[in-house]
Amino acid sequence: MQSTIQSCIHHYCCRDLMKASDKAKHRNELISSALRSAILERVLLPGMKLPEDSLGERFGVSRTLIRQALERLAAEGLVELRRNRGAMVAKPSLEEARDIFELRTQIEDLVISRVIKEMTPEKLVELEAHLAKEIEAEHASEPISIRLATEFHILLAKLAGSPVLLRYVEEIGYRCGLTLSLYARPHSTDCGIQEHRQIIDSLARGDEEKARELMRSHLTAVADRALITRKEAGPLVYLDALEPYARKVRDGQE
Amino acid sequence: MQSTIQSCIHHYCCRDLMKASDKAKHRNELISSALRSAILERVLLPGMKLPEDSLGERFGVSRTLIRQALERLAAEGLVELRRNRGAMVAKPSLEEARDIFELRTQIEDLVISRVIKEMTPEKLVELEAHLAKEIEAEHASEPISIRLATEFHILLAKLAGSPVLLRYVEEIGYRCGLTLSLYARPHSTDCGIQEHRQIIDSLARGDEEKARELMRSHLTAVADRALITRKEAGPLVYLDALEPYARKVRDGQE
DNA sequence: GGTGGCGCAATTGCATGCAATCGACTATAC
DNA sequence: GTATAGTCGATTGCATGCAATTGCGCCACC
Numbered sequence: 001m002q003s004t005i006q007s008c009i010h011h012y013c014c015r016d017l018m019k020a021s022d023k024a025k026h027r028n029e030l031i032s033s034a035l036r037s038a039i040l041e042r043v044l045l046p047g048m049k050l051p052e053d054s055l056g057e058r059f060g061v062s063r064t065l066i067r068q069a070l071e072r073l074a075a076e077g078l079v080e081l082r083r084n085r086g087a088m089v090a091k092p093s094l095e096e097a098r099d100i101f102e103l104r105t106q107i108e109d110l111v112i113s114r115v116i117k118e119m120t121p122e123k124l125v126e127l128e129a130h131l132a133k134e135i136e137a138e139h140a141s142e143p144i145s146i147r148l149a150t151e152f153h154i155l156l157a158k159l160a161g162s163p164v165l166l167r168y169v170e171e172i173g174y175r176c177g178l179t180l181s182l183y184a185r186p187h188s189t190d191c192g193i194q195e196h197r198q199i200i201d202s203l204a205r206g207d208e209e210k211a212r213e214l215m216r217s218h219l220t221a222v223a224d225r226a227l228i229t230r231k232e233a234g235p236l237v238y239l240d241a242l243e244p245y246a247r248k249v250r251d252g253q254e
Numbered sequence: 255m256q257s258t259i260q261s262c263i264h265h266y267c268c269r270d271l272m273k274a275s276d277k278a279k280h281r282n283e284l285i286s287s288a289l290r291s292a293i294l295e296r297v298l299l300p301g302m303k304l305p306e307d308s309l310g311e312r313f314g315v316s317r318t319l320i321r322q323a324l325e326r327l328a329a330e331g332l333v334e335l336r337r338n339r340g341a342m343v344a345k346p347s348l349e350e351a352r353d354i355f356e357l358r359t360q361i362e363d364l365v366i367s368r369v370i371k372e373m374t375p376e377k378l379v380e381l382e383a384h385l386a387k388e389i390e391a392e393h394a395s396e397p398i399s400i401r402l403a404t405e406f407h408i409l410l411a412k413l414a415g416s417p418v419l420l421r422y423v424e425e426i427g428y429r430c431g432l433t434l435s436l437y438a439r440p441h442s443t444d445c446g447i448q449e450h451r452q453i454i455d456s457l458a459r460g461d462e463e464k465a466r467e468l469m470r471s472h473l474t475a476v477a478d479r480a481l482i483t484r485k486e487a488g489p490l491v492y493l494d495a496l497e498p499y500a501r502k503v504r505d506g507q508e
Numbered sequence: 509g510g511t512g513g514c515g516c517a518a519t520t521g522c523a524t525g526c527a528a529t530c531g532a533c534t535a536t537a538c
Numbered sequence: 539g540t541a542t543a544g545t546c547g548a549t550t551g552c553a554t555g556c557a558a559t560t561g562c563g564c565c566a567c568c
Contacts, residue, residue, distance in 0.1 A: 026337065026551080051519070062553045064318075071322060075329050077418075083280065084520055084559045099418040103364065110360045164331075164353040168422070280521080305549070316523045317550085338529045338550055511568080521558070528551070535544080
């Protein structure tokens with residue numbers, strides 16, 4: 001009796017949705033994604049404490065899942081985890097920030113040279129569409145521009161067609177986003193939409209040398225514009241602004 | 255009463271060992287390190303199942319810790335984690351293997367240019383010492399040569415003086431080690447000790463161009479030598495050879 | 509008034525237990 | 539004999555509970 005329903009679901013899954021079940025994410029991944037977004041959108045500021053209990057309550061899950069998410073983010077460098085003293089949003093040092101940008105420059109150089117080898121009209125359309133979103137967000141002066149700018153680079157990595165490359169560009173891009181939120185002036189959203197524009201154009205022309213050069217100077221420019229002085233960390237209290245992120249996870253939305 | 259002993263230890267720690275307590279690793283990290291070593295030393299072969307229960311029993315801890323370690327290794331790409339179906343040592347595809355080596359080449363290029371800027375006689379001595387270990391291991395034809403070769407590159411990254419760079423070189427180096435164990439002939443331990451020799455010499459001369467060129471050709475050579483045909487995965491049964499690794503963790507050794 | 513030790517509250521570290529899920533096996537129908 | 543449905547054992551997913559650790563405030567003592 002207890003098994004009939006389950007069996008149906010089970011066999012249904014196995015037969016028709018084999019791939020979907022592989023794609024199904026664990027809940028801890030949903031939570032770490034939510035926290036990642038919150039960090040990149042400056043809802044959680046560097047230095048904020050992230051106690052397992054409160055987070056668990058907010059997300060409607062137990063500390064087990066929260067801890068898994070935090071541990072993951074710590075491995076990515078977005079969160080600092082100190083033994084027996086809890087987690088907090090990472091506060092990368094200026095030197096660390098420079099190192100990350102340097103590494104990013106090096107890696108995205110590879111992205112360009114790969115993406116240009118497999119460029120197609122469809123991919124160009126995708127890039128244009130993303131750029132349009134960036135421009136729109138800038139006009140509305142929405143605070144998600146850092147995230148969108150980061151996602152432009154991630155989209156490039158996706159189009160490069162190497163999952164490995166994508167994974168590292170994502171991770172390093174996120175870390176750069178975090179450092180920007182710590183060091184950059186809040187509304188220096190001139191983070192190079194124009195430069196994204198030029199990169200797309202070079203890719204469209206198939207001009208690899210130019211595209212690589214542009215990407216290199218784009219990234220060093222972003223770093224130079226941003227990494228000047230360190231802003232002091234925001235309030236250490238822990239905000240309710242996290243609620244919308246939690247709601248999405250609780251409702252099982254992406 | 256219950257608190258006197260604890261307090262003593264506590265205050266002792268706090269006062270005299272502040273740094274040590276920060277350095278103290280969580281047990282899950284010890285476990286993931288142990289598993290990582292086991293994978294790189296071909297004690298755990300690609301495709302082997304890694305059930306939480308058996309591992310927990312062997313390491314003398316609960317499934318909670320094992321799972322954390324596995325999750326970490328999965329994030330690093332050494333382990334594949336399929337929903338509700340457990341973990342196994344990753345079996346990177348040939349294409350993935352190529353991508354990783356390509357990325358590695360790109361990153362280690364940066365390592366060279368940084369390490370050469372901060373080269374000192376002491377660092378050269380360290381490099382020489384490591385090379386000596388490699389040669390020794392080769393003569394004894396010990397099976398840890400893949401690990402040692404990997405650690406040569408990691409040592410370089412350490413000497414580059416960027417924790418961020420070190421972290422990624424480590425991770426990608428480990429993944430390359432894993433792919434080598436899947437694709438390379440077991441005793442092709444000619445994995446370029448001679449080439450390591452030449453790289454050190456170039457670094458000693460301060461010849462950045464040459465060193466970068468050597469590193470690039472070294473890595474592509476390693477990849478080309480190795481990534482030819484795929485060996486079929488070893489037995490899926492799960493070996494007791496893990497015991498020495500487990501013992502170290504249980505005894506609290508590094 | 510400053511220094512050093514102790515207890516307490518808050519928080520994490522980890523083990524355990526129960527329910528859900530998966531793959532394999534068996535039985536039944538055609 | 540093949541194909542489909544149902545069951546079972548093994549294994550993971552997640553919540554909960556208890557013990558250990560940490561930092562802070564309090565008090566004594568110099």
